[in-house]
Amino acid sequence: MEILYDYISWNKQGDEEGMNYAVKRFIHLIPIIFGITFLSFLLMYLAGSDAVTEMYTNRGVEVAQEIIDEKKAALGLNLPFFQQYVNWLWGMLHGNMGVSYVTGEDVLTAFMKKLPATLLLTGLSISATVLISLPCGILAAVRHDKASDLLLRFGSFLGNAMPNFFVGMLLMEFLGIQLGILPVISSGIDIKSAIMPTLTLAIAMSAKYLRQVRSTILEELNKDYVLGAKARGISYQVILWKNVMKASMLTIMTLLALSIGSLLGGTAIIESIFMWDGVGKLAVDAINMRDYPIIQAYVMWMAIIYVFVNLVADLLYHHLDPRIRLGVNAK
Amino acid sequence: MTVFRENRLFAFYTGLVVLIVLLALFAPFLAPQDPMASDMKSVLQTPSAQHILGTDKLGRDILSRILCGTQISLFMALCLVALIAVVGTLVGVLAGYFGGWLETILMRFADMMLAFPGIVLAIAIAGILGGSVINTILALLVVSWAKYARLVRSLVIRLRNQDFILAAKIQGARTRSILWRHVLPNVLPMVVITGAMDIGTMMMEIAGLSFLGFGAQPPTPEWGLMLNEGRQYIQTAPWLMIYPGLAIFIVVAIFNLWGDSLRDVLDPRQE
Numbered sequence: 022m023e024i025l026y027d028y029i030s031w032n033k034q035g036d037e038e039g040m041n042y043a044v045k046r047f048i049h050l051i052p053i054i055f056g057i058t059f060l061s062f063l064l065m066y067l068a069g070s071d072a073v074t075e076m077y078t079n080r081g082v083e084v085a086q087e088i089i090d091e092k093k094a095a096l097g098l099n100l101p102f103f104q105q106y107v108n109w110l111w112g113m114l115h116g117n118m119g120v121s122y123v124t125g126e127d128v129l130t131a132f133m134k135k136l137p138a139t140l141l142l143t144g145l146s147i148s149a150t151v152l153i154s155l156p157c158g159i160l161a162a163v164r165h166d167k168a169s170d171l172l173l174r175f176g177s178f179l180g181n182a183m184p185n186f187f188v189g190m191l192l193m194e195f196l197g198i199q200l201g202i203l204p205v206i207s208s209g210i211d212i213k214s215a216i217m218p219t220l221t222l223a224i225a226m227s228a229k230y231l232r233q234v235r236s237t238i239l240e241e242l243n244k245d246y247v248l249g250a251k252a253r254g255i256s257y258q259v260i261l262w263k264n265v266m267k268a269s270m271l272t273i274m275t276l277l278a279l280s281i282g283s284l285l286g287g288t289a290i291i292e293s294i295f296m297w298d299g300v301g302k303l304a305v306d307a308i309n310m311r312d313y314p315i316i317q318a319y320v321m322w323m324a325i326i327y328v329f330v331n332l333v334a335d336l337l338y339h340h341l342d343p344r345i346r347l348g349v350n351a352k
Numbered sequence: 353m354t355v356f357r358e359n360r361l362f363a364f365y366t367g368l369v370v371l372i373v374l375l376a377l378f379a380p381f382l383a384p385q386d387p388m389a390s391d392m393k394s395v396l397q398t399p400s401a402q403h404i405l406g407t408d409k410l411g412r413d414i415l416s417r418i419l420c421g422t423q424i425s426l427f428m429a430l431c432l433v434a435l436i437a438v439v440g441t442l443v444g445v446l447a448g449y450f451g452g453w454l455e456t457i458l459m460r461f462a463d464m465m466l467a468f469p470g471i472v473l474a475i476a477i478a479g480i481l482g483g484s485v486i487n488t489i490l491a492l493l494v495v496s497w498a499k500y501a502r503l504v505r506s507l508v509i510r511l512r513n514q515d516f517i518l519a520a521k522i523q524g525a526r527t528r529s530i531l532w533r534h535v536l537p538n539v540l541p542m543v544v545i546t547g548a549m550d551i552g553t554m555m556m557e558i559a560g561l562s563f564l565g566f567g568a569q570p571p572t573p574e575w576g577l578m579l580n581e582g583r584q585y586i587q588t589a590p591w592l593m594i595y596p597g598l599a600i601f602i603v604v605a606i607f608n609l610w611g612d613s614l615r616d617v618l619d620p621r622q623e
Contacts, residue, residue: 182605187597308479
């Protein structure tokens, strides 16, 4: 982090221009939010105009056609498509995202209830990933082509070829059933239940990041200035930690920002396997039940995360790399 | 053939890939039992001489199901990668070569598609369309073409103003022939490399969708689906999930190795 502040204070004079840039980027990203919500709305419109029938089927009651028609009219489902979308958008802008077809609960409330679990899992697995992949990646890069590098690369290769749900089930089998030290299915949102989903996600992500950290640092180590510094008798440790790490951090931070985004979406598969009650599981359940308002809220959430994370990554890049900020490499 | 002689490793991995393809093609003949035939007298049996990898809840032979599953997984993954490559290249070439409003529209659209972590949107699409092999391919196609479009577009933009293209233009070559004869051949190697490296990933995503119940439907012997069926018996019959999982792992690993070595052969600049 110190490295970051270093750069930031050094770049203070670029702040004003930076603000303009941020605003510009943000405006650029707004159409994406609307595009995504429109597309998902269209998709649901095309797939199941019969959400009401679905709703009663989900509740396990059989009702007359008149009641279905009445309910449809009440929900505004017999309006033309475009009007439905505008109505939804209007409600959304006023914080009203409708009610769940299944539970009748307010969508926003239902969504907010599930969010803490996903936030917790995101925080834990990102921390675990950083703790595993950063030291391992640095080690692999420094010990290039030595035994430890080969071993780490092999490990990362194994992790990359294994679907994360299989990793999760193997953990369940060995830690949960054979050794019996962890609950197989989460008993609630607590640390003990969080260990296995966190491990599963961290294993899969670390396998990916280890490679990226390694190649980023290797690339940096092969640059001329490192050779120059060595020739001037600067110790390898100083070069590595002061120069190479500083330069590599930019790429690594950006990659991390992007993966935080995908984790915040709730990793649907992992949450479902471990019965972790987050937004990813909510979305999968909603898709299974054709609970369109919930799906739509979820899509909205994903769009917002995407835009936000991209903005942050972009600004980080813009702010930390003087070449980009000053437009040296423009074009 | 010299390619193989000069790149032993690539030859070896190609051999493994060919082996998988042959396994897939001849799976129905190699499988010791009918993968669909249930046998209620031998339900959930542990691996034994008769059923090397055990049987599932309907008494079906796991080994036979895994072998036949190779066919489905491979077929789906290859179809998917081919479709993605075609769609992505088409969009990328159009956007990159013509530029202007066409590029803006196509690339904004691609940005939107990239906005989601692929698997979530694919789940939504497959879930809403209903689970089936075709819908899985469609869903993942919708999610994945944008990456290729981006890649191809950036390659085409670099090509667009190079001398040989300008020369062709000055000679009065038609746009279509420039695209076919000059642009496409220069873009193709990168597309092939990316596609080859993606086969493994796509297999995992296909398996993931089936695992959630949004892909192939029972009784299809699809690996992801088999893992899902095994999930319910994880306490009593762990072999139900371990062997299909290993099958995915081995095949994905081989395709990843092959893809990486193909890149090294075709594009020696990288590492």
